[in-house]
Amino acid sequence: MTASELGGRELAAQLRTRTAGQAACIAATGTDVQLAAVTATADEAAAWYLRSLATAAAKSGIACEVTDLGASASPAHIGSALAALSADPAVHGIILQTPLPFPARSQDLAGLIDPAKDVDGANPVSLGRLAAGLPAFAPATAEAVVVLLDFHGIELAGRRAVVVGRSAVVGKPLALLLVARDATVTICHSRTRDLAEVTSQADILIAAAGRPGLITAAHVRPGAVVIDVGTNPTADGGLVGDVDAAGVAVVAAALSPVPGGVGPVTTAQLMSNTVSAAAALTRPAEA
């Protein structure tokens, strides 16, 4: 058995086409949709990600402005940049790139992103609204996993999903999204005992731990669907996921590749969220 590939590039292209159409409609009313990214790191992976964002934005008809505060930016400096962008009517979406220079912490600063512009669901308010079942932007990576599963026709309701990873960026919001879609959801992490036993109960297994090769064939029930959210840089400048793809492909029914799986859907989803934010922000007030 060889797992079918749950690729994300076709879905990403479809999302971008839809987003570009919506951005053009908004532009026709006199507003250019704009995404603003704030960065304060010399990290190579962060720079790579921002370039991929800029490419996706260009393909989606969205202007992408990067504010680079430098790797010695203070929390106050980063905070005032976020507050200024939140107040700027020309900006519709705001992303705070990680990592941040010590002592700045994303969870402390993201509260300064206007929830209406919080297209990557970084503000704790967005996470709380999500948990409470209220409208909010989810972190784009978590949302991308769900839309990728939907795109490939994988049913969620009533099925057992296991999420490996408990970050506020992926693991926890993804668990909330999957529960909202009626999956029975288990959250695993570094302190989970006998990880393979727990993950083997999954109909749908999502690896979001940030550890290359963590998920092997021994962790996967034959016939399960496996989504690899990991994006771990390799020594030669490449990218590997959290899943031992060669081994897992033998037992899984379907597996998302890295690169080319969740990644491109994430950036496309961010652009889609930015257009949604722009549409809401520019909608004429009701009479």
Add this chain to the structure above:
Amino acid sequence: MTASELGGRELAAQLRTRTAGQAACIAATGTDVQLAAVTATADEAAAWYLRSLATAAAKSGIACEVTDLGASASPAHIGSALAALSADPAVHGIILQTPLPFPARSQDLAGLIDPAKDVDGANPVSLGRLAAGLPAFAPATAEAVVVLLDFHGIELAGRRAVVVGRSAVVGKPLALLLVARDATVTICHSRTRDLAEVTSQADILIAAAGRPGLITAAHVRPGAVVIDVGTNPTADGGLVGDVDAAGVAVVAAALSPVPGGVGPVTTAQLMSNTVSAAAALTRPAEA
């Protein structure tokens, strides 16, 4: 085998004693700690709960003021009451009692409770901060489950916890609290297939579904710890949990009773949260 009883009354009394001491210290500085409850229902169970709150407040040295807006209160009316209490410096904790009269919804209105006074973790901001690992009040019932487990010396780290119920008031925040304590957590709900199979994997099983008798001996692994969060009114004016106690007591190692388990700890925890809020709100600003 008969399960040992995980009673909550002794813990509740300890919490109240500690809270009363803290309230007295704050009173000595000239501030009486005050909890405000807003209610807008003729529901008997709500009235019973508010009376138990008033009793617990009196035992804890806390003033408890109930604002009854009547069963026909509008969302705007309820919202302005919450906003006024949030702005009132004499009030340190605010509770919005449910159920609310249609079309008012707790998740829409609780955002008007100042997070610093949100002692029952009802504001989505509090839930989001909890998920992001930031300081926040958790819903008192969810917190009560964790402190009850701690009180009885039940280890959480690395163990499998299964939460039955996905409400924003208990199931979801409790899952977040248990993940933060390093448990491997599964969230089940009404759409879970073969509930007994999933719950039988639990070292610690928490029933918070609001369905009397939902959890039977067949749902429990021999030797598991079972916490019953259910508070379902009976025809004769009593209270039953979600667990078939007689049957489950034969297989479980330990079981919390209803009444006398999570319930008294919840009200005591609310008082503890109110004193914590008062301490933070009355603390002199740093020089």
